[in-house]
Amino acid sequence: MAVADEVTAIISKSLKIPVEQLTPDKRLDDLGAESLDVIEILFELEEKFDIAITVKANDLAPSKASDGSAKEAQFSTIGDLTAEVERLVAAKAAQ
Amino acid sequence: MNRVVISGLGVISPVGCVVKEFWTALVEARSGIGPLSLVPTERLTTRIAAQCLDFDASRHFDEKRLIQLDRFAQFAVVAARQAMRDAGLELTEELALNSATIIGNGAGGQCTVDESYLKFYGQNSPRIHPLTIPRWMGNAAVSQVSMDLGLKGPAYTITSACASGTHAIGHAFQLVRTGQAPIAVAGGAEAPLTVGSIKCWEALRVLSTDTCRPFSKTRSGMVLGEGAAMMVLETRERALARGAGIYAEILGFGMSADAGDITALDPDGAARAMHAALSDAKADPAEIDYVNAHGTGTPLNDRAETQALRKAFGASADTLAVSSSKAVLGHVMGAAGALEAAATALALKHQTIPPTANYQEADPDCDLDFVPNVARAAPIRKAMSNSFAFGGLNAVLVLGAP
Numbered sequence: 352m353a354v355a356d357e358v359t360a361i362i363s364k365s366l367k368i369p370v371e372q373l374t375p376d377k378r379l380d381d382l383g384a385e386s387l388d389v390i391e392i393l394f395e396l397e398e399k400f401d402i403a404i405t406v407k408a409n410d411l412a413p414s415k416a417s418d419g420s421a422k423e424a425q426f427s428t429i430g431d432l433t434a435e436v437e438r439l440v441a442a443k444a445a446q
Numbered sequence: 447m448n449r450v451v452i453s454g455l456g457v458i459s460p461v462g463c464v465v466k467e468f469w470t471a472l473v474e475a476r477s478g479i480g481p482l483s484l485v486p487t488e489r490l491t492t493r494i495a496a497q498c499l500d501f502d503a504s505r506h507f508d509e510k511r512l513i514q515l516d517r518f519a520q521f522a523v524v525a526a527r528q529a530m531r532d533a534g535l536e537l538t539e540e541l542a543l544n545s546a547t548i549i550g551n552g553a554g555g556q557c558t559v560d561e562s563y564l565k566f567y568g569q570n571s572p573r574i575h576p577l578t579i580p581r582w583m584g585n586a587a588v589s590q591v592s593m594d595l596g597l598k599g600p601a602y603t604i605t606s607a608c609a610s611g612t613h614a615i616g617h618a619f620q621l622v623r624t625g626q627a628p629i630a631v632a633g634g635a636e637a638p639l640t641v642g643s644i645k646c647w648e649a650l651r652v653l654s655t656d657t658c659r660p661f662s663k664t665r666s667g668m669v670l671g672e673g674a675a676m677m678v679l680e681t682r683e684r685a686l687a688r689g690a691g692i693y694a695e696i697l698g699f700g701m702s703a704d705a706g707d708i709t710a711l712d713p714d715g716a717a718r719a720m721h722a723a724l725s726d727a728k729a730d731p732a733e734i735d736y737v738n739a740h741g742t743g744t745p746l747n748d749r750a751e752t753q754a755l756r757k758a759f760g761a762s763a764d765t766l767a768v769s770s771s772k773a774v775l776g777h778v779m780g781a782a783g784a785l786e787a788a789a790t791a792l793a794l795k796h797q798t799i800p801p802t803a804n805y806q807e808a809d810p811d812c813d814l815d816f817v818p819n820v821a822r823a824a825p826i827r828k829a830m831s832n833s834f835a836f837g838g839l840n841a842v843l844v845l846g847a848p
Contacts (some may be wrong), residue, residue, distance in 0.1 A: 386746070387709060390651055407667060408651040409745045 354400075354440055358433045361395045375430030386411050389426070396432075402439040450622045451848070452693040452791050453685045454533025454678030456525035456633075459775055459785060460496035460671055463524070465532070468785075469792045473821040475803035477774050479657050479669050485641050492644050492653055496671030496776025514577055515590060516555030517637035521674035521781075522587035523594045526631050530595055533678035534690060535629065537596060546627035547592040547601040548618040549676075550610025550634040552780035553643075555582040560640035587635045591676070599627050605780065607835035608740070610634050612783030615677065616699035616841055622679050629684070633676035634784030644670060650709075652744050658777070660741035660770035661748045661816045663807035668742045671776020675784035677791070692848035694791040697828065698727025704838030711740075711747050711834050716754035719840035720830065724758070727844035729828055732762040734844070736799050736829040738790040741770020742777055749811045751834070756814075767824065769817045773803035783833035787843055790831040794847045798823050 352360070355375075363370045366382055373382075379389060389411045393404050410425040426432040457463065460478025461471030471478065482495045503512055503520045506527075515523070526547075530537075537545070558581040565571040580586065585603040592601045600621060604613045611634025618632030638644075647653055647670060654667035677693075685692055700722025704715030724731060740751055748770075756763045771789045778785055793799055798821055805818035831843045 385707070385710075387707075390649075393651075394649065406651065407653075409667060411651075 354437050355433045357399060358396065358436055359429065361399065362392055362429060365392050365395065373429055375428065375433060377429050378427050379429065379432070380424070380427065396436055400436060400440050402436070402443060404435060404439065448623050448625060449682035450619050450679055450696045451682045451685050452677045452696065453680055453690040454529040454535070455693060455788050455791065456528025456532060456676045457673070457785065457788055458498055458501055458521040458525050459673040460498055461774055463498065463500050465528070469796070472771060472774055472789055472800040473798060475774065475801050475819050475821070477657065477803050478671070479776055484639050485644070489641060490644055491648055491655070493655065494657065494669055495639055496669060496778070497639060498673050514580055516558045516581040516586055518551060518555060518635045519581070519587045519590045521637060521672070522549060522635035522676065523590050525633060525635070525674040525676040526591040526595060529631060529676040529678050535678060535680070541628055542596050542598050544599040544627055545597040546599045546618055546621050546630035547588050547597045548604065548614045548621070548630060548632045549588040549591060550604045550606070550612070550614035550780045550784065551584065551587055551636050552605060552607045552610050553636070553638065554584040555586050556638050556640050556643050558582040560642045563642070591631060595631065597631060606839040606841065607837055608777065608779055608782055609833035609835035609839050609841040610780035610783065611675065611785070612787060612831065612833035612841035612843060613701070615784060615787050616701065616843060618679050619696045619699055622681060629678060629680040631676055631678055633674060634781035635674035636779040636781040637672045638670060638779050639672050654743060657804055658743040658773045659804040659806060660739070660743045660773055660802050661752070661809065661812040662805045663809035665743045665745060665748060667744050668772070669776045671778040673775065673778045673785060674781050675788040677788060694794040694848055695846040696843060697729060697846045698723045698725070698844040700724070700726055700842045702840045704840070706838055708838070709836050711750040712838060713750045713753035713757055715838055716751060716832070716834050716840050717757035719842045720754065720758035720832065723830065723842035723844045727828070729844055731759045733828045734759070734830050735767060735824065735826045736793055737766060737768045738786045738793070738829065738831045739768050739770045740832045740834045741772055741802070743770070743772060747834070751832070752812045752814055763814060766814060767799045767817050767822065768814050769800055769802040771800065783831065783841065786833070787831045790829050790845050794826050794829055794845055797826055799826065
C-alpha cells in the first residue's frame with residue numbers, strides 16, 4: 352500500500368469516515384477531528400512507519416497571530432499530513 | 447459556621463524549601479525551571495523541568511524511615527512539618543484526635559513505580575522491594591503526614607489531576623468551617639519527574655521545550671515541576687485566641703465539572719466554578735483584586751481561562767490583576783493548586799501581587815492585566831486561586847486579607 356493510502360486508512364479508522372471521502376484537500380478540522388484525535392492519528396502514523404513527527408498539540412489548532420489575523424494550523428489538510436509522512440519515510444529510507 | 451484561617455505554611459518548591467525563599471522568587475519572577483538533571487534524558491526529548499534540587503531527604507529522615515517514603519510523600523511530610531511549626535500549634539491529645547489531614551496528589555508514588563518497573567520489566571529482576579506498595583499507594587502522602595504529626599481525625603487523599611491540591615484545601619476548609627475538625631493540615635504533593643511519566647507527557651505533545659510563558663503570545667506549552675505545599679487551617683476564633691499569625695482567611699470554595707472534553711478546558715465550566723466560589727464567599731466579583739490563575743502556558747488553556755475570567759467577572763475583569771505562578775514553579779500537577787493557594791495567601795499577607803514571569807508579548811486572545819514580570823504593591827482585599835484539571839474538574843478558592 353502506498354504511503355498516502357496508509358495515511359488515509361489510519362485517518363478513516365480514527366474518524367470513522369469512509370476512505371472515499373478523504374481526499375487530500377479535506378481539512379482535518381472540517382472532518383470533525385479535535386486536537387486529541389489528531390494526536391492519536393499522529394501516534395498511529397509514527398507506529399506504522401516508525402518515524403517521529405515533531406509537532407506540538409498547540410500547533411494543531413488554528414490560532415490568531417499578533418496582528419489578530421488567523422494563523423493556520425499545522426497539518427490542516429490530509430494532503431499536508433501525507434506530504435509530511437512521505438517526507439519522513441523517504442528520509443528514513445535514505446539513511 | 448466557623449470562619450477559617452490559614453495560620454501555617456510549608457513548601458517544598460523548585461525555588462526553595464522555605465516559605466521566604468519561595469515567596470521571594472515569586473515576587474522577583476525568578477523561575478525554578480532549569481535543565482532536567484534528576485533523571486537520565488537519553489530516551490526523552492524533554493530537557494527542562496522545575497526540580498526541587500535543594501531538597502535533601504537525608505536531612506529530614508533516617509534510613510529506616512526513608513525506605514517507606516516515595517519522593518512525593520517525603521515532600522508532603524517535610525512541608526507539613528514546616529506548616530505545623532510555622533503555625534506554632536500545640537497539638538494536645540484531644541485536639542489531635544479530631545484534626546484532619548487532607549492532601550491532594552494527581553498520582554501516587556510515581557518514582558517508586560518507575561524504579562520498580564524498570565527493575566522488573568527492564569532488568570528482569572526476580573524481586574521487588576517489599577515496601578513498594580506502601581510507597582506507591584495513592585494515599586501514601588496523607589498517611590505519612592498523619593503518622594508523622596499524629597493527626598488522628600478525618601484523613602484522605604483527593605485526586606483530581608491538576609486541581610487535587612485545591613480540592614484538598616477546599617474540603618479541609620469545609621471540615622473546619624462546619625466544626626467537623628478543629629484544625630486541618632491540607633495541601634498537595636507530587637513528584638512526577640520520572641523517565642516513564644515524562645515520556646507519557648511528551649506523547650500528549652503539550653510540553654514546552656523553551657520555558658513556561660503563561661498568557662504570553664510566545665507561550666509554547668507547559669513545563670513539568672515537582673514539590674508540595676501544606677497549610678494549617680483552623681478557626682479564626684482559635685487563631686486569634688492563641689495569638690497566632692494569620693496569612694489569610696479562606697472565604698469560599700467552588701467546584702464544577704465540564705462534563706465535556708477529557709483535556710481541553712471549557713470556559714463555561716471554569717466560570718461556573720469561579721461563580722460557585724464567589725457565591726460561597728458571599729463576595730462580589732468587584733471585591734476580588736487578584737486572581738492567581740491556573741495559567742499553564744499552553745495556548746489552549748490560557749485562551750480558555752481568559753474567556754472564563756471574562757465570563758465570571760464581567761466588567762470588573764478589566765480592572766482585575768491576574769498572574770500565573772507556573773512560570774516560576776512549573777506545573778506541579780496535584781501540588782500546583784496548593785502551591786498557588788500558598789502564593790495567593792502570601793500575596794494577601796504582603797499586599798503584593800506576584801507577577802507572571804517569562805512574559806514576552808501580549809496576545810490578543812489573552813487580553814487581561816497579567817502583571818507581566820514585575821511585582822506590584824497594591825491593596826488586595828480578596829483574591830482567587832484557580833485550578834482546572836484534565837478531565838474537566840475545576841476547583842476555585844476565594845481568600846481574604848487576614
